[in-house]
Amino acid sequence: DQQVKQNSPSLSVQEGRISILNCDYTNSMFDYFLWYKKYPAEGPTFLISISSIKDKNEDGRFTVFLNKSAKHLSLHIVPSQPGDSAVYFCAATNNDMRFGAGTRLTVKP
């Protein structure tokens, strides 16, 4: 039973435009949400997180939005850069961390 879902396996955007990656979850007990970025042949690295008591968190070009009523979070990257091309995993936790299947982002020059 996948408690965290990323329904888009891939996303392609033009350099300089906005990338929006989406994630849905089913467990209302999750209280902390994260995005990880993974390059080929490397482990995932932490990108940004948000607590369930907030609805937005910003870090430079990266913003995460949380809509608890819809059980939905999204990651916005503005402006997108070719170096952002990677697989992005959404994760949620309330003690045990659960991951989505990942979205492969390609940013074209």
Place this chain on the structure above:
Amino acid sequence: DVKVTQSSRYLVKRTGEKVFLECVQDMDHENMFWYRQDPGLGLRLIYFSYDVKMKEKGDIPEGYSVSREKKERFSLILESASTNQTSMYLCASSPPDRKKLFFGSGTQLSVL
């Protein structure tokens, strides 16, 4: 620079072999984890350990065992490797609150 180190980047083993995957962390973290990553399935938890000699099953423990004799080291053991265990294996560690995991670079295991 904090680190989680996995001993092998690539491994090729034969069906039925016993396989050891080793992981070492230098952050003095209590929690350590083993995940496998498969296309379309994301990261799935195999086992985790919250202290030396303590372990808990994750979502897919069948065919695997673990060992944690020292705080910094967590080993994943495939008792008798099978082709469906071909995967990317990721080790991670975290502080007690488990709010953030730190991952190693992964081991791509192929079982032929």
